[in-house]
Amino acid sequence: MRSLGLVATQKLTFLFTDIEGSTAMAQRLGDAWDGILADHHRLVRAGLAAHGGEEAASQGDGVSAVFTSPRACVDAAIQMQRALVSHAWPGGERVRVRIGIHSGEASQVAWGLEGPPASGIAAMAHGGQVVVSAAPAGLLTDSLPAGVGLKDLGLHRLRDGGGPERLFQLQAEGLPPAFPPLRSLDSPKLFGNLPVQLSSFIGRDAELAEVRRLVGAWRSVTLTGAGGAGKTRLALQAAAGLAESAGDGMWFADLAPLGDPDLVAVTVADVLGVRQEPDRPVLDTLMEAVGGRSLLVLLDNCEHLIRACAKLADALLRRCPNITLLATSREPLGIDGERVYRVPSMRTPADGDDPGTIRASEAVRLLADRAAAQGVPLAWDGPTAQVVGRICRRLDGIPLALELAAARLRVLPADELDARLDERFVLLTGGSRAGLPRQQTLRAMVDWSWELLTGPERAVLARLSVFAGGFGLAAAEAVAAGPDVPAGEVLGHLGALVDKSLVHFGDAGDGPGRYRLLDTVRQYAAGRLDAAGPAVAGAARAAHRDYYLALAEAAAPQLVASEQAAWLDRLEAELGNLRAAIAFSRAQPDPVPGLRLAAALRVFWLARGHGSEAADALQALLNLPASPGATLIRARALAAAANLVERAGGYAAAEDYCQEALAIAAQAGDDYLVADLLHQRAWTLLHQGQPGTALPLIEQGLDLARRLREPHLTARLLSVRAYATNFVGDHAGAARDARQSLQLYRQTGDQGALGVGLGNHADYELSAGDLDAARRHLAEALAISRALNNRNGIYYGTFNLGLAEYLAGSPGAAEGLFAESLDLATHMGMKRNAAYALIGLALASQGGAGPGWSARLYGAADQALADQGHALAPLEARLADLDRQRLRAAMGAEAFEAEYAAGRALDPAQVQAALVRKDAAAGQAQLTGSDEAASVLTPRERDVLKLVAQGLSNDDIAQRLVLSKHTVHRHLANIRRKLGLSSRAAAAAWGVRAGLV
DSSP states (O other), X not given: OOOOOOXXXXXXXXXXXXXXXXXXXXXXXXXXXXXXHHHHHHHHHHHHHHTTOEEEEEETTEEEEEESOHHHHHHHHHHHHHHHHHOOOGGGOOOOEEEEEEEEEEEEETTEEEOOOSHHXXXXXXXXXXXXXXXXXXXXXXXXXXXXXEEEXXXXXXXXXOOEEEEEEEEOTTSOOOOOOOOXXXXXXXXXXXXXXXXXXXXXXXXXXXXXXXXHHOSEEEEEOSTTSOHHXXXXXXXXXXXXXXXXXXXXXXXXXXXXXXXXHHHHHHXXXXXXXXXXXXXXXXXXXXXXXXXXXXXXXXXXXXXXHHHHHHHHHHHOTTEEEEEEESSOOOOTTEEEEEOOOOOOOOTTOOHHHHHXXXXXXXXXXXXXXXXXXXXXXXXXXXXXXXXXXXXXXXXXXXXXXXXXXXXXXXXXXXXXXXXXXXXXXXXXXXXXXXXXXXHHHHHHHHHTSOHHHHHHHHHHTTOOSOBOHHHHHHHHOBTTBOGGGHHHHHHHHHHTTSSEEEOOSSSOOEEEOOHHHHHHHHHHHHHTOHHHHHHHHHHHHHHHHHHHHHHGGGGGSTTHHHHHHHHHHTHHHHHHHHHHHHTSSOOHHHHHHHHHTHHHHHHTTOHHHHHHHHHHHHTSTTOOOSOHHHHHHHHHHHHHHHHTTOHHHHHHHHHHHHHHHHHHXXXXXXXXXXXXXXXXXXXXXXXHHHHHHHHHHHHHHHHHTOHHHHHHHHHHHHHHHHHTTOHHHXXXXXXXXXXXXXXHTOHHHHHHHHHHHHHHHHHTTOHHHHHHHHHHHHHHHHHHTOHHHHHHHHHHHHHHHHHTTOHHHHHHHHHHHHHHHHHHTOHHHHHHHHHHHHHHTTTTTOHHHHXXXXXXXXXXXXXXXXXXXXXXXXXXXXXXXXXXXXXXXXXXXXXXXXXXXXXXXXXXHHHHHHHHHHHHHXXXXXXXXXXXXXXXXXXXXXXXHTTOOHHHHHHHHTOOHHHHHHHHHHHHHHHTOOSHHHHHHHHHHTTOO
């Protein structure tokens, strides 16, 4: 769709067309239907083209379009109907098209045009008829052409359940003059009592279509979901759109106020106008009265009377062949023939989405609509949009919670509301006074569900609140069992909680299913757990910690073996629980379980970019007063802490940890741990520029590792010796040790270490001038790291490949790789690695952003390295020295020193912000030639860039395009290289500017 040039909100006119009876026609015609559909679209689009209309969307036989002029819209509708009526349809078919026209305020937003839909107007029309709402009719009063008029059809309730709307029929020569009454909810041919809805229905397009499909195919459909999920509103909206399928009406039975199960059948009988007979069961009277009538009955809020509702539904379905039941309940009815549809929460934006994507999400649209109704329009600047998106995420996209939050925005700004959401059950009150008591506060909503649980179900739910994020069945059984709930019964209670929509279950496809609690339910259940007393709550949290301690220690040997990919993914899925277990340990008198857990996962922490966080946790546990003394548990924790702290540039702390741990390990005679610590201490010394001190330690460690016949430990020590040998200028010796190390890594199956080792080997090859061999090894290294999602390995792979591209004379490609490495390093909190990435960017910026920019980057990198006491690796040091000399010559010494000094005040985050600004300016300059620039991309690269611009993650893109995550990474790297962009954010911005979305 071409842009209408909307700068802000303005009034537009919308048109919607669809073919009457299209479903039955498509089924009857089979393949011939495609020809009918093609002719319809061609004639409709001809009318749009002739009168300046823009097609907004088409789905099936429906076409939606928009006009800036209501007169043009009417002219297009007349042309369309005349062409459609006179057209010779294939096979002599009689095709009748209905058209609706509506006007209102519209805004150009990220996902397209947001405005009043005309589809609801068209849905009430008959084939050949054009129906116009009051808004465009009022605008057309003095501008209709001769021979064209508007016939007042009176007030009608639209199928969206809202209030009445005055409608008109467009009359013109060549259009049929007379039609039956409109198919509105007020039509005398449509019976029923569906209540008027006083607020707009937001989003839920996919859910609405699925519910209507299910009701069309099955006689019993139950919408289940958490309290406040919007089950009733979705059911009413779905029913309103199915009016024509229920010849004897659509009937709404509100069961929420009832407390007596015997009143369920009585209430439904009253709704249907069935009079009770003395001395006869009301159910018998009801079934006889319904008989063969074609009815759609909506049984709302069944959960507290579930057995009575199930009995009534089963009897009606068996005795009344033409009745359809649509029920809402927090759990299924559990009867034969029932189809269950679980109503999800509304979709929420992801953390870090841009303001346009945030505003487009369903949950945010609902919050904004309800806030506007309270007289509080939301701002859409970047910071406010992020806060609004976070509010919606923290409230799990639950519609009732969002509406209560909107009411609070009358007295609290969005950022303060967000800050107080940990107290949501006190904060979110003040629902509609006309609503049920349980819908007036968030606590009352969850209280209602809690009261419907059995005692064991309550105990299980309370204990499950200790999980952070999802969890598997084994974890649930380990944590939720207790004196009152045997482990063998946990599964049954868990299933009941899933049925009652308090626990969500997701099938992971290629892995075990996962359970999770919405955050609102989790907070409520945690409050119930704490109310049970410190002993009960502490036992549940200790069981949770112990389960994840056992998982971590089982994972440790697998993280350096052939199954490491599966274990890394498994641990990543449990990251929230691992963090919670460590946090609990920090608050306990005995920190040993926490030390064991955190130390066991050091390979995972580094591989998935959580090293800085894990280092902080280990240091805090080691510093606790109750931390163990000179034990092997402490020594192993010290070794892990040294490894993690050293990666972040904390060399002094790492050295202290190594020394303390070495004394303990030597005293205990643990030669493996001694060799491991010698390996770690050597790295710490090398990064401080002390190869002479490190080499004897490495030799000592190698002797121990070989004596122990430990191939993996030997490989690590060979790897560090290769680095030390290269440091002193022996490139051939370094390459020899690296090759032996790689052979051992392949033997043990440690793909992560193999990927990093290949990158190191390539670095030595670059130092020796063997560029071709280095690039081959770097390509393999990066492919391995991407396949494992080893962020540490990806950093080294992108940085080293950037060096290779730079040395090969491709600074543009190098800059994209260095920018990716900088992004990874800063997100992982690895300051040393970030400094290296800055040096790479300085090298690659030659001739691009100017020499001053490179000088600043050198200043920022040198300051970061000096702060850590790090000695730059030989190759990088040599290249940086040469480039600094070039810059001084080009700029003059005084100018260079001024820019260099300014750079020393920059941190990596400021550099990244500057990169984004630089890319934005470059991209703006490229806009005029965006078609030419995009032509350098392959079709698949354009597909990837379009989805990046829409805000999708790499995982989402991989799933959408049926690609591996590695392939998506590769395409994105190519895109950035070809377009001269240095970050993902810049690529997304380029895609938006180029009109890809």
